[in-house]
Amino acid sequence: MSLSPYAPIIGLFALAAAFSLFSVGAARFAGPHRYNKAKLEAYECGIEPSPQPVGGGRFPIKFYLTAMLFIVFDIEIIFLYPWAVSFDALPIFGFVEMVLFIVAVFVAYAYVWRRGGLDWD
Amino acid sequence: MEETVHYAEATGLLGSVWLLVAIPLVSAAVLLLLGRRADRWGHWLGVAAIGAAFVLGLSSFFQLRGLENKSVELSLWDFIAVGDLRVDFGLLFDPLAAVFVLLITGVGFLIHLYAVEYMAHDAGRRRFFAYFNLFVAAMLLLVLGNNYVMLYFGWEGVGLASYLLISFWYGRPSAATAGKKAFLMNRVGDAGLAIGIFIMFATLGTTQYDEVFNGVGALTGATVLVLGLLLLLGAAGKSGQFPLQAWLPDAMEGPTPVSALIHAATMVTAGVYLIARSNPIFSANSTLQLVVVSVGALTLLMGCIIGAAKDDIKRVLAWSTVSQIGYMFLGVGLGGGAYALAIVHLLAHGFFKANMFLGAGSVMHGMKDQVDIRRFGGLSKHMKITWLTFMMGWLAIIGMFPFSGFFSKEPIIVAAFEREDWTAWLFGGAALLGAGLTAFYMTRLFVLTFHGPKRWTEDIEHPHESPALMTIPLVLLAVGSVGAGFLLSTSVPDWLTATAGLGGEHAEHEAVLSHAVITVLSLLVTVLGAGLAWFLFRAGTATAPQPAGVLVTAARRNLYTDAVNEAVFEKPGIFLTRALVYLDNRGVDGLVNGLAAAVGGGSGRLRRLQTGFVRSYATSILAGALLVMAAFLAVQAGWLA
Amino acid sequence: MTELKLPSLDYAALAPILIMLGAALVGVLVEAFVPRRSRHVVQLTLALLAVLAALTMVVLNADDRLITAGQAISVDGPTLFLQGAILVLAAMALLLIGDRSVERGGAFVAQAAVTAESADDRRQAEGRNGLTEIYPLTTFAIGGMLIFVAANDLLTMFIALEVFSLPLYLLCALARRRRLLSQEAAMKYFLLGAYASAFFLFGVALIYGFTSGIPGRGAGVDFSTINAAVTESPTSPVLLFAGMALLAIGLLFKAAAAPFHVWTPDVYQGAPTPVTGFMAACTKVAAFGALLRVFHVAFAGAAWDFTPVLGAVAVLTMLVGAVLAVTQTDIKRLLAYSSIANAGYLLVGVLSPSRDGLSGTMFYLVAYGFSVLAAFAVVTLVRDADGEATHLSRWAGLGRRSPFYAGLFTFILLAFAGIPLTSGFTSKFAIFGPALDGGQAWLVIAGVLTSMVLAFPYLRVVVMMWLSEPGESTPTVTVPGGLTSAALMIGVLATLVLGVAPAPLLDLATGAADFVR
Numbered sequence A: 001m002s003l004s005p006y007a008p009i010i011g012l013f014a015l016a017a018a019f020s021l022f023s024v025g026a027a028r029f030a031g032p033h034r035y036n037k038a039k040l041e042a043y044e045c046g047i048e049p050s051p052q053p054v055g056g057g058r059f060p061i062k063f064y065l066t067a068m069l070f071i072v073f074d075i076e077i078i079f080l081y082p083w084a085v086s087f088d089a090l091p092i093f094g095f096v097e098m099v100l101f102i103v104a105v106f107v108a109y110a111y112v113w114r115r116g117g118l119d120w121d
Numbered sequence B: 001m002e003e004t005v006h007y008a009e010a011t012g013l014l015g016s017v018w019l020l021v022a023i024p025l026v027s028a029a030v031l032l033l034l035g036r037r038a039d040r041w042g043h044w045l046g047v048a049a050i051g052a053a054f055v056l057g058l059s060s061f062f063q064l065r066g067l068e069n070k071s072v073e074l075s076l077w078d079f080i081a082v083g084d085l086r087v088d089f090g091l092l093f094d095p096l097a098a099v100f101v102l103l104i105t106g107v108g109f110l111i112h113l114y115a116v117e118y119m120a121h122d123a124g125r126r127r128f129f130a131y132f133n134l135f136v137a138a139m140l141l142l143v144l145g146n147n148y149v150m151l152y153f154g155w156e157g158v159g160l161a162s163y164l165l166i167s168f169w170y171g172r173p174s175a176a177t178a179g180k181k182a183f184l185m186n187r188v189g190d191a192g193l194a195i196g197i198f199i200m201f202a203t204l205g206t207t208q209y210d211e212v213f214n215g216v217g218a219l220t221g222a223t224v225l226v227l228g229l230l231l232l233l234g235a236a237g238k239s240g241q242f243p244l245q246a247w248l249p250d251a252m253e254g255p256t257p258v259s260a261l262i263h264a265a266t267m268v269t270a271g272v273y274l275i276a277r278s279n280p281i282f283s284a285n286s287t288l289q290l291v292v293v294s295v296g297a298l299t300l301l302m303g304c305i306i307g308a309a310k311d312d313i314k315r316v317l318a319w320s321t322v323s324q325i326g327y328m329f330l331g332v333g334l335g336g337g338a339y340a341l342a343i344v345h346l347l348a349h350g351f352f353k354a355n356m357f358l359g360a361g362s363v364m365h366g367m368k369d370q371v372d373i374r375r376f377g378g379l380s381k382h383m384k385i386t387w388l389t390f391m392m393g394w395l396a397i398i399g400m401f402p403f404s405g406f407f408s409k410e411p412i413i414v415a416a417f418e419r420e421d422w423t424a425w426l427f428g429g430a431a432l433l434g435a436g437l438t439a440f441y442m443t444r445l446f447v448l449t450f451h452g453p454k455r456w457t458e459d460i461e462h463p464h465e466s467p468a469l470m471t472i473p474l475v476l477l478a479v480g481s482v483g484a485g486f487l488l489s490t491s492v493p494d495w496l497t498a499t500a501g502l503g504g505e506h507a508e509h510e511a512v513l514s515h516a517v518i519t520v521l522s523l524l525v526t527v528l529g530a531g532l533a534w535f536l537f538r539a540g541t542a543t544a545p546q547p548a549g550v551l552v553t554a555a556r557r558n559l560y561t562d563a564v565n566e567a568v569f570e571k572p573g574i575f576l577t578r579a580l581v582y583l584d585n586r587g588v589d590g591l592v593n594g595l596a597a598a599v600g601g602g603s604g605r606l607r608r609l610q611t612g613f614v615r616s617y618a619t620s621i622l623a624g625a626l627l628v629m630a631a632f633l634a635v636q637a638g639w640l641a
Numbered sequence C: 001m002t003e004l005k006l007p008s009l010d011y012a013a014l015a016p017i018l019i020m021l022g023a024a025l026v027g028v029l030v031e032a033f034v035p036r037r038s039r040h041v042v043q044l045t046l047a048l049l050a051v052l053a054a055l056t057m058v059v060l061n062a063d064d065r066l067i068t069a070g071q072a073i074s075v076d077g078p079t080l081f082l083q084g085a086i087l088v089l090a091a092m093a094l095l096l097i098g099d100r101s102v103e104r105g106g107a108f109v110a111q112a113a114v115t116a117e118s119a120d121d122r123r124q125a126e127g128r129n130g131l132t133e134i135y136p137l138t139t140f141a142i143g144g145m146l147i148f149v150a151a152n153d154l155l156t157m158f159i160a161l162e163v164f165s166l167p168l169y170l171l172c173a174l175a176r177r178r179r180l181l182s183q184e185a186a187m188k189y190f191l192l193g194a195y196a197s198a199f200f201l202f203g204v205a206l207i208y209g210f211t212s213g214i215p216g217r218g219a220g221v222d223f224s225t226i227n228a229a230v231t232e233s234p235t236s237p238v239l240l241f242a243g244m245a246l247l248a249i250g251l252l253f254k255a256a257a258a259p260f261h262v263w264t265p266d267v268y269q270g271a272p273t274p275v276t277g278f279m280a281a282c283t284k285v286a287a288f289g290a291l292l293r294v295f296h297v298a299f300a301g302a303a304w305d306f307t308p309v310l311g312a313v314a315v316l317t318m319l320v321g322a323v324l325a326v327t328q329t330d331i332k333r334l335l336a337y338s339s340i341a342n343a344g345y346l347l348v349g350v351l352s353p354s355r356d357g358l359s360g361t362m363f364y365l366v367a368y369g370f371s372v373l374a375a376f377a378v379v380t381l382v383r384d385a386d387g388e389a390t391h392l393s394r395w396a397g398l399g400r401r402s403p404f405y406a407g408l409f410t411f412i413l414l415a416f417a418g419i420p421l422t423s424g425f426t427s428k429f430a431i432f433g434p435a436l437d438g439g440q441a442w443l444v445i446a447g448v449l450t451s452m453v454l455a456f457p458y459l460r461v462v463v464m465m466w467l468s469e470p471g472e473s474t475p476t477v478t479v480p481g482g483l484t485s486a487a488l489m490i491g492v493l494a495t496l497v498l499g500v501a502p503a504p505l506l507d508l509a510t511g512a513a514d515f516v517r
Helices: A004-030 A061-085 A092-114 B012-016 B018-038 B042-065 B095-118 B125-144 B148-166 B173-204 B209-216 B221-239 B247-253 B256-265 B267-277 B279-283 B286-309 B313-334 B338-366 B384-397 B404-417 B423-450 B468-496 B515-537 B550-556 B558-607 B614-637 C011-033 C036-060 C077-098 C119-125 C134-150 C154-172 C179-211 C223-232 C238-255 C263-270 C273-298 C307-326 C331-350 C355-381 C403-417 C423-437 C441-467 C482-500 C503-512
Strands: B072-082 B085-093 C066-068 C073-075 C382-384
Touching: A061 A092, A092 C011, B012 B042, B012 B072, B018 B042, B018 B125, B042 B095, B042 B125, B072 C503, B085 B095, B085 B125, B085 B148, B095 B125, B095 B256, B095 B267, B095 B338, B095 B468, B125 B148, B125 B256, B125 B267, B148 B173, B148 B221, B148 B247, B148 B256, B148 B267, B173 B209, B173 B221, B173 B247, B209 B279, B221 B267, B221 B279, B221 B286, B221 B313, B247 B256, B247 B313, B256 B267, B256 B313, B256 B338, B267 B279, B267 B313, B267 B338, B279 B286, B279 B313, B286 B313, B286 B423, B313 B338, B313 B404, B313 B423, B338 B384, B338 B404, B338 B468, B384 B404, B384 B423, B384 B468, B404 B423, B404 B468, B404 B515, B423 B515, B558 C307, B558 C441, B614 C179, B614 C238, B614 C307, C011 C036, C011 C066, C011 C073, C011 C134, C036 C077, C036 C134, C073 C077, C073 C134, C077 C134, C077 C273, C077 C355, C077 C482, C077 C503, C134 C154, C134 C273, C154 C179, C154 C238, C154 C273, C179 C223, C179 C238, C179 C263, C223 C273, C238 C273, C238 C307, C238 C331, C263 C273, C263 C331, C273 C331, C273 C355, C307 C331, C307 C441, C331 C355, C331 C423, C331 C441, C355 C382, C355 C403, C355 C423, C355 C482, C355 C503, C403 C423, C403 C441, C403 C482, C423 C441, C423 C482
Parallel strands: none
Antiparallel strands: B072 B085, C066 C073
C-alpha cells in the first residue's frame, strides 16, 4: 500500500515548520529593535509586573505544591469519569479494580496530609 | 598400554577429601584477611588447620585401605569448558596421593608446631603461618588433582608460597634476591610443564590422568619423548635438579621451618611426584628414562661434591637435599618397581631431612643465628636433645643399618645395578659413590657442629637447648628417621601397586653384582666416608677459609654452575633483553605510544563534546536519532543490506 | 450495553510485580504514619523483605512460560531470569542505600527542598538523618523494572519505563553533599529522559500505524501482532523501520549507548553513589532486558536487517566509552564511561540472534551488575571531611593506606578489564563467542580492541593506588558497617565465583533463554 493517508500529515508538519521558521526569522530581520525595561521582563500579559517579587521573580514553592496535588486528583477524575459512564459494562471486577486505584491514590493523599502538604503555613 | 582404572565410589569421608585442600586454604585466607586482629592466636589457627587436615587425611587413608579398588575420584565442578577442552575441578585420592597427603600433613603438622616457637619473636608470625598454610593447601591440591591442569594449579600455588616464604624477610636484600632467583628458575621449569600440558591437549585432547595414560600408547615415539622431556624440565625446576638446581641452596634465606617443610620434605619432591604420577609416559620411552636416570645420577653426585665444600649448615643440608632428590630421580628413571622405591626414599627423606633442618634451626636458635659450621663445635654437651635427634637424622641419611636411609636408599642402588647393559655399572657406580660422599660430608657436618673443640664467636656465652615446643617435633621426627625406613620399605611398595603402573613388574634383569655384595659395598663406602670425615674433622677446622685445590674451589663455587648459568643464559639474556628493550622502545612503544597519544588526544577532543549543557546533549541525541533513523531507512531501502 | 471481555490474570505469575508495587504503597503509608525515628529501620526492612518475597516468587515461578494480563505481560525464561537478576542486584543496592555507618545519617539529604549551599544545607550535611522516601522510590523503581523486562506490548513497556524512570530522576537529586551537582544531574536526567521517552512513544505510534495493514487482524502494539505484521503486512515497511529506529533510540538512551549516552557521566557523577550503583546495575539489566525482548520477539521477523545499524551503534558506544574513559579524572565519571563501554559489549550480545547470544547477554548483565555495585560500594568508602573523595588524584597511594579495600577495588578493576579468573573474562567470553559464531567478527574485533584501550584507565587507577606514595591529601577509607560490607563482599565474591565457576549460572541462563511468543 502507499503512504498516501499520511501525506497530508507530512504536509502539515512541513507547513508548521516553515511557518515558525519564517515568522521568527522575518521578525528578526524586519522588525525594529527598541528594547525597554518592560520588554525585557518575563512576559506577563504585557504589563509591568507589580508588585515586583522579591529575589527576581520567584514564587513560593507552596504554589507549585498545590498545583502538583491538583494534578494528582485531576488525573484520578479523568480516570474515574469514563468508568462511571460505562459502569454497567464492567462486572464486579471493574469495581474492585477501581477501588484499588482509588486506594492507591488515597495512599498518596494520606502521605500528603500526614506530612503537612495541605497546610498552607 | 591400555589400562582401565576402576574407581571406588567416593563415600563417607572420602567424599570430603576436598576439605583437605579447603581447610588450610580457608585458614590462610582468614589469617591474611583478618590482619593484625589475628596476631595473638593466628599461629594456633594455622597449626590446628594442618592438624585437622592430618586427622582427615589419616582417616581417609584408612578408609581407602579398606576398599577393594583403592582409587577414589571426586569431580567437584567443571573448571574449564572451552570448545573441546574440558577440565574438571576434580580430585583423585589413590595410594600415591594418599602417602603424599600423609607426608605433607604429618610432617607439616610437626613443622608447624616447631615454627610456633621458632617464629615466636618475629613480628610477621601470623603472615608466616598464612603463607605456610597457603603452601600446604597448594601442595595438597598438587597431589590430589585428577588432571594435569589441577596439578599445574597446585604447582604454581606452591611456587608462589615458596617465593613468598623465601623472601619472607624481604628487608634483607639477599632474601629478596633468593626469592627472585627461585621464582625465575622455577618459571623455566613451569614453562616446560605448561607446554607439556598444551601438547597433551593438542595430541590427546585431554589432561585427565587416566585418559592421558591410556592415550600415550597411540602417540609417536617422538611426541612422547618431547612430552616427557618437557615434564622432566618442569620436574627438574621444582626439584632443584640439574640444570635448574641453583635456586634451591639460595632458598635457605627463608626461615628454617620453611627450609624444612618446603625446600626439603615436600615441595621439592613435587618433581618426583610428577614423574611417578606420569610413569606411563616415562615408561613408554626408554630414551626418556635414560635422560631421567642421567639427570638423577649427575645431580646426586654434584650435590654431594658441592655439599662437601660448603660451610653454611643450611646450605650443606640444601645441597644434600639436591643430592637425595637425585637419588629419587634415579629411582623413578629406572622405572618398573623402582618407582615405588623412589617414593619410599622420598617419604623416608621427608622425615630425616625435616628432622635435620629443624635440628639446624634449633642449633641456630641456641647460637644467635650463627650458620657457619666452622664456628660451632662441641655443641653435644649443650644441646643434648638436638644432638641426639640430629644424630638419628645423620645416621639415616648416610644409610647406616638399621636407620631408615639404609632401607630406602640401598634398594635404589641395587636397582641401578640391575640395568640391562653397561649403564648398570655407570649408574650403579654413581649411586654407590654418592653414598660414600654423602657419608663423608654429612659426617663432616655432624662432627664440626656437635663435636671437637668449641670455636664459637665471643658473643655467644651459653648455647642453650630449645624449648619443648621445638624439641618435641624433633624427637618425633627422629623416631621417624630411625624407624620409618624399615616400615615404609616393607609396606609402601605393595600399597602403591594399586596406583597405575607403580611397582608390580619389577625389572627382571639380574643385577651385575649380587644383592648381598651391593649391600656390603654400600655399607662399606658409607663407613669409609664417615670414618674419613670423622678422622679429618674430629679436631675441628680452621675458622677462616683455607686455600684449596682445584676440586674444592670448584665445589665451593657450586661447580661453576652459577658461572655457567651466567655465561650461557644471563649474559646473552641481558643482551637479548637490551636489544628487545631497544626494539620495544623504538618500534613497539613508538607504535603503541603513538596509538596511545592518538587515543588520549581523541579522548581530550571528544571530551569537549561533553559540555555539561542539557541543550547540547539534547542536540547530540537528536543528531544521533536522525542518523539512526536514516540508517534504518537506508537499510529498509536496501542500501545497507 | 455488552459486557467487556476481561483479561485473565495469573496472579502467581504477576506476584513479583504486585509485591514490589504493593510494598512501595505500604512504604508511602509508612512515611505517613510511622514515627520519624523508626522509619529508617521499618522502611529498609520492608523494602528488603519485599525484594526477598518477590525473589521467592520468581524462584517458585521458575517453570512458568506464559503470557497473561491480556497480551500485556509475558512470564517466560528471560523474564524470570532478568527479574531475578534485578531483584538480587536491587537487594545489594538497597544494602548500600540503607547504610548509615559510612556517612552519618546516610548518603541522602535530610530535606530535599533546602537551598543548596545555604547555611541550612551545611547544617543538614553535618549528619541529620537522611530522608526515608528513598525506599518507596527505590521500591517503585524496582517494580517498574520488573514490569519492563516482562512487558509484552509496547504500551506496557512505556508505562513501565516511566514507572521506573520517574523515581530514578528523584533519587538522583537526593545526594547529601554536593547538592547542586546532584540537582543538576537529576534535572538533566529528567529532561533528557522525557525527551527520549518522546522518541519511544513516537516509535510506538508509527509501529501501531504499520500493524494496521494486516488483513484479517486488528492493529496493536503487542509483540505477536507486531511480529505477524513484520512478516505479513503489505504496508510499506518505512513505517516499521522508522518506528523501530525511534523505539530503539528510547531504549538505547536508557541503556546508555552512544550517541544517546551523553547524560550518563553527569548523572552518574551527581547522583548519590548508592543510587549510581543501583542505576548502573539494575537499569542496565532492565534496559537490555527490554531490548532483547523487542528485538528477539517483536522484530525477529525483520531478518535482523537492523544488525548493521545497531552494530555501528555498538561499536560507537564501545569507542566513546573506552576512549573517553582514558582522560577522566573523577572515579565516578570513569566508571560511567566504563559502563557506557559495557553497554557496547552488551549490544554485541543483543545482536547475536542465537540462544547462546541471549544467554550470554543475560549472564553478562548479572556478572557486570555484581562487579559495578561492588565498585561503587568502594567509592562510597573513600572519603575525607567533605564526603567522598572522587577525584582520581586523591586515590594515589590508597594501597598503602588501606591495602584491603584497595585490593578489593583492584580486583574489581581487573574484572572490568576482563582478566581471567574474574567474571569480567567469563562474561566477555560468553558474549563474544556467540557473536563470532553468528558471523559478527567485526563487532568482536572492535570489542577486543576497545577492551585493550579500556584496560589503560583501569590499570592507571591500580598503578596510582599501589605505586604512588600516599600524599597529604590521600583520604582514608572508612571502615564500613555491616550493610555496605555485605554488599561489597557479595559483589566481590560473585565476581570471583562467576570467574572461576561460571557454569551453573551460564546453565541457568541457557535454560532460561527461550522467549514465549
